[in-house]
Amino acid sequence: MTKQQTIGAAVLLGASLFATVALARGAASSLPDEFRKSPWNVRTLSVGAPSDGALVRGRKLRPSPAARMWNKADMPAHATPDLLRAIDRAAKKVRKGHAGSTLLVLALSNEDGGPLADRRSHQTGRDADLVFYATDTKGKPATSKKLARFGGDGVSRDKKLRFDDARNWALVEALAKDPANVTHIFVDAKIRVRLLAFAQKQDLDEERIERVRAILFEGDGSEQLDAFFHVRIACPNGQSRICKV
Numbered sequence: 001m002t003k004q005q006t007i008g009a010a011v012l013l014g015a016s017l018f019a020t021v022a023l024a025r026g027a028a029s030s031l032p033d034e035f036r037k038s039p040w041n042v043r044t045l046s047v048g049a050p051s052d053g054a055l056v057r058g059r060k061l062r063p064s065p066a067a068r069m070w071n072k073a074d075m076p077a078h079a080t081p082d083l084l085r086a087i088d089r090a091a092k093k094v095r096k097g098h099a100g101s102t103l104l105v106l107a108l109s110n111e112d113g114g115p116l117a118d119r120r121s122h123q124t125g126r127d128a129d130l131v132f133y134a135t136d137t138k139g140k141p142a143t144s145k146k147l148a149r150f151g152g153d154g155v156s157r158d159k160k161l162r163f164d165d166a167r168n169w170a171l172v173e174a175l176a177k178d179p180a181n182v183t184h185i186f187v188d189a190k191i192r193v194r195l196l197a198f199a200q201k202q203d204l205d206e207e208r209i210e211r212v213r214a215i216l217f218e219g220d221g222s223e224q225l226d227a228f229f230h231v232r233i234a235c236p237n238g239q240s241r242i243c244k245v
Helices: 003-029 081-097 165-177 189-201 206-213
Strands: 045-049 052-056 067-069 103-107 127-131 182-187 216-218 228-233
Touching: 067 081, 081 103, 081 127, 081 165, 081 228, 165 182, 165 189, 165 206, 165 228, 182 189, 189 206, 189 216
Parallel strands: 067 103, 182 216
Antiparallel strands: 045 052, 103 127, 127 228, 182 228
16 A cells, blocks of 8 residues: 555545544434433433434443454444343353353444444444354354354355354344344344254244244345344334434
8 A cells, every 4th residue: 555545544534533423423412402411411322223323422342251342353342231231131141051152243333323334234323243153063162263154054155164053043032032122133044044944943932933033134135144143123212202213
């Protein structure tokens, strides 16, 4: 990269950061009067729609044995408290049933929300990309330095990992039952078919399966949903005037 290109990239980055801060400040200043007063003026607010909005006073995901951010330190790691609690509860349920499991969170939102590179949503703190649980070829829990993408056969493209049906089903079922009201889990069509087939083979109660099926949607091809689940929750309680589904 030339010196001129480096300067240009720095200018674009600075402009992007300035725009994000301006968006958050604008969202806060344009809120209805009731949301600029106690108790709302100290709470996290999800403003607008997932693909056109902002996050006010976003909370950062704190790493734990059950869940942490993906390897890259610069990934967006903020969300509403409802979403953070949902991730924590679901990850802990998986870990309880499958000792040593750690859920990797690929992306949340910027602290102030707004647009993210390579993502159309994630602007209001209600979206999360959760990396699939996987095993090595010997069936032991494993992860990869690079994001692994899986086919319908459950094998990663590099042949080194296997899609962990049991843990991934446990995750989506926990999210489907969570009080945060998960409304959508977007995933690749082949993975969706695989998960539901796994549940049928386990002879699970049909009501349990249907609860997951109702929120498990095929992606539109704009994301690498053969590598992670894109999870979205409902608007926070009491914020229907400023939050859009």
